[in-house]
Amino acid sequence: MDNKGYLLLVEDEPAVQANNKTILGQRGYKIKQAYSLAEARAFFNEELPAAIVLDIQLPDGNGLDFLKEIRITSNVPVLMLTAMRTHEDVIKGLEAGGDNYLTKPYKLGVFISYVEAMLLRASLIPDILTIGPLTLEPASGRALLHGEDMVLTQKEYALLQQFVQRPEKTLTAEYLYEKVWCQEMAGDDSAFRSAIKRLRKKLQNSGFMISSEYGEGYMLERE
DSSP states (O other): OOOOSEEEEEOSOHHHHHHHHHHHHTTTOEEEEESSHHHHHHHHHHSOOSEEEEOSEETTEEHHHHHHHHHTTOOOOEEEEESOOSHHHHHHHHHTTOSEEEESSOOHHHHHHHHHHHHHHHHTSOSOEEETTEEEETTTTEEEETTEEOOOOHHHHHHHHHHHHSTTOOBOHHHHHHHHHSSOOOSOOHHHHHHHHHHHHHTTTTTEEEEEETTTEEEEEEO
């Protein structure tokens, strides 16, 4: 298995951190350890990890909030590792974008199997998405048009990725909003409409347009 990159362990219990670092280090993985969400964000923004092992209950916040943040622009695999074990907890973790969910206490052999299965699945995901002159880099959250950076905001990139993954398919505003803003659309949709308007402008000269049909939704189609 390709061990390039590093694994980001986000966990505030020193004993758990030590055990996980030891077992993963013995298998050749490079490890970075974050004991808070602030440290996790700093590592993530400095260099994208190959995968993340993420606790939920952290001293400065909820790990699910961090997961929702990174899912706006990144498909980096994430294993939830937490003492929160109810059926509802698992559903929340997976719906927020977790690739798998392991509850404490756990056997280290099972932990290793989860991590390596996650990395294997990630290796099968393409590094780039291409349609016509558009190229998207899911890992970095960057979009190129004719090889030039489109300079998109996080929300614009996340919207474009939804369209590129489903060209010529109508996507409802509610679906797009939930995927990009990580919450249900309720009331004021001005932020969504503004992002669509900006993205339409930035797609000029791409050969593609975002069309809309009242009451149906939006579609990326060729001009």
